[in-house]
Amino acid sequence: MSVAVPSNKTDKVKLAGKAAGLRAKRRFITISLVPILLLFGVFAFLPIIWSLGLSVYQYDPLGSKALFVGAENYLRMMNDAVFLKSLWVTFRFVAITVLVNIILTLFIASAIQRVRIPWLKNLFRTLFFLPTIAPLAGTAIVWSTMFNYNNGLFNIILTKLHMTPIQWLADPQYALYSVILMTLWADIGYNIVLFIAGLDSIPDMYYEAARLEGAGRWRIFFQITLPLLRRTLLFVSVTTVVSYFQAFPQFQIMTKGEPFNETRVLALHIYDQAFSSSNMGYASAMATVFLMIILLITVLQLRWGRTQWEH
């Protein structure tokens, strides 16, 4: 390896200038990153580390001291029927909602992408995105009134159709599906926009070639669109899974985990244990397990969804 040796004064000056520029650049990068890293560290990493520490203590926020209990909080989870139930409810909620969300949004995005009139395409995109702008808590309140047994919109429709009204949020058979319905309505706009962007980025030449070869619509969708949309699909599925695992406001507002804990997702159970029952240590242990579950699923998704191609 050869090293360039400065031959004259001009080169030395040039090199010194380069080094100074590099230093300034590094300083700029450092200073630019400090605020955000500081905020991230204090408000994201520190609470996680704090929570990890708390998980081995029995701690009541009203009490002055915490009792070290080792792995007891973790062992307690194994026999906590409500924890196990909430874990099951969470997985059910995530599995159903993510699957329906992705199928639905992909279908709608494909339909919108086919619209050739620009203003109409924008209108559809805006219409579907609108519910995403509304705060989830507000949306949950509105949907609660629509699910009301006596005066809710859905039961008014059922009554008009001479059908028996349903306890949308109080019947264990329907409660979770009611919340899923509301969540999908409130959330699909975001993924539709992402899928439209992904579909727009697929070059037309692949479709043209496929059509020349005589491929049908479904074949084009499954053999051209889906494979080339894999990166968008991976991003959408990872963010949607993480977001639905953390679903909380709609459950807190619409059902509070009832009936029979049929809508008690883990985030709600953690909140109740921490702030209603003052079991901060136990809640932290559950939060740690929850974090590990989400982390593991995300890693698996990233591994399985990895792509090597370019177009």
Next chain:
Amino acid sequence: MRIPKFMLMLAVVCMVFVATGCTGSSKSGDDTNANAQGKVKLVLWSHQEDQIVNAYKEIISKYEALHPETTIEYQTFPYDVYNQKLKASFSAATPPDVAEMFGTWVPNYSRNDLLVEIPDSETVKQAYYEAPLGGYLRDGKLYGLPLEYNIENGGMLIHPQMLKEQGYDQPPSTWTELVEYAKKLTVKNGNALQVKGFDFVSSDNITFTFLSLILQQNASFWGENEHVNFSTSEAEKAMSALVSLIADDQVADLTTFGGELDTSDYFFRGNSAMTYRGPWTIAAGLNNYKVNDFEYVPVPSFTDNPPSFAAESGWGLTVAKQSKQQEAALDFIRFFSEKENLESWNTETFTVPAKKEIAEDPEYLKNNPYMKTPLEVLSLGQWIGPVADRDYFFKQVNDHFQLMVTGRLSVKEGLAKIEQAINDNQDQHKR
């Protein structure tokens, strides 16, 4: 170099922001210090309920008029978040000077030395009934003064017209009659209940009724070491009777349980003929629903014994130890608890008096004819006992009750599971 300097400034601003956020904020006491003019400012928190808020405001105005040196900042919070809000403020050492608390919450605060002891506890407690005082007592000392006798048992709302239509001129006088009335008063529309004969399916009343039916058999639901004991024949008989009302007699159902409306709302809308609920619901009927076609009558005993019942210590006022104005705060709650003031508060809020002299005052009954039934049974109330986590306790009973009604658990299995869950929780709170 302009940009790095700007970024440096931004970093400093962010650090200051972070440091400000992470350091303890000023305690409420700092705001409540007596100022240069000798003015005292107290902060009072309560939960939100129209009648209660109005009644508080009246007494606050009266106190401020008599004590011009004191101003009271009254803040209210929805019931759903009030407990959490209180816990957060006390754990962050920023509590209000005077906090309205539900009696069952108080032991958690008094145990952790967060509340001021009421001076001269021995004399003060003589003026109150035992049940509403239980939660406020710790080692014989009082840590707050109850405003009401929280009573969910003993009385029920009835629609006399519905009873008359079925040929009943009088309310039921025995448990057997109650079940018979309920069956006849129930109106079905297919599988759905259009009118419930006897509705007790609320988050409070399932548990309270169950506990009361045990007490009415002269039994206890407490074992040793602050553990509950539901492995008795009396507990099994009590729970079987309640399960049977829904599973066999079908005089009520679970369809509205956990919904947004209270059982009393369904009663005032005409969806139940008899509803087991506390007298505080009368205010909703008279003021919100503008109806007066109902009565509040005694619920017959489950046995030949008197209709004893379990009661929690209800709403009361406490003074935070963190308060810088403890003396002024204590003076305010003493003023609030004077007969004239507390009586007007009880009258306006349709709450049962915790203070004996108010309950025994004929003027009070004259102003509150609906209170006749609760006042007659006050002496039969027993404090519910050392429940460590009220919400958890009631949820265990309610959840398992639903499983028993739907046949997913037998009564014996359900009671064993309730007992185990509650006792584990009691132990968790002992450490």
